[in-house]
Amino acid sequence: QSALTQPPSASGSPGQSVTISCTGTSSDVGGYNYVSWYQQYPGKAPKLMIYEVNRRPSGVPDRFSGSKSGNTASLTVSGLQAEDEADYYCSSYAGSNNLVFGGGTKLTVL
C-alpha cells in the first residue's frame, strides 16, 4: 500500500481560508468514506480533527471542515488563526483491515 499524497506545504494569512488535499486511489480514499484528518504540533502527539470525511469530534472548532470528491479528500481551515500553524495528516481505510496515512502537510500562517 502506498501513502496518500499530500502537498508538503500550505500557507495563508490570518482570517483567510486554506485547503489541504489528500489524494489516494479507488482502493482507499475513493472507495470508502472513512477519511480522517489529524493536527500535529512539533514534538506532540497527533490530534483527531475530522473523521468519516466531514465529521468533527467534540471540541474541534467548526472552522475545520472536510470533504471528498472521487479519490481526493480535502481539509479546509477557515478564518485562519496563528494557532492553526501545525502539520496535518490525512488517513484512510484502505480495505482488508488496512489503514494508510498521507505524507503530511505543513501549514504556515503568514
Place this chain on the structure above:
Amino acid sequence: QLQVQESGPGLVEPSGTLSLTCVVSGGSISNDNWWSWVRQPPGKGLEWIGEIYQSGSTNYNPSLKSRVTISVDKSKNQFSLNLNFVTAADTAVYYCARERCSGASCYPSYYGMDVWGQGTTVTVSS
C-alpha cells in the same frame, strides 16, 4: 478520562526486537474499541503499524506484517508491540492510540484515533 501511555526501552540493537507496552488508564481495554500502534520516523510522516481488539484479533500493515506482533493483556489493561529484526529504519517515535467508535459501531480503522499517548522514542543503534 481515558489515557494511554507507552513505555519501553529507548535503545534497541540492530537485528534485535523492539518491545513496547501501552497502558490504558481511566477506562477499560475491554470496551469495544480497537487499539493501534503508529510510528513516526524523525522528520517524517505517520505510519500505521497495526491494531488489536480485546479478543486478541489483530490487523497489521502489510509492509511490516512479517516482523510485527501485537498482543493484549486484559488483566493488566494494556497491549504490547513486538517488532523483530529491527534496523536503523525502525528508529522512530512510537505512539499507541485508541480507535474511536461511531455510536455502537466499532470497526477497525474506520473512525479515526481519538486518544493518543505522548509517544516514546526508540533508536535502533549498536
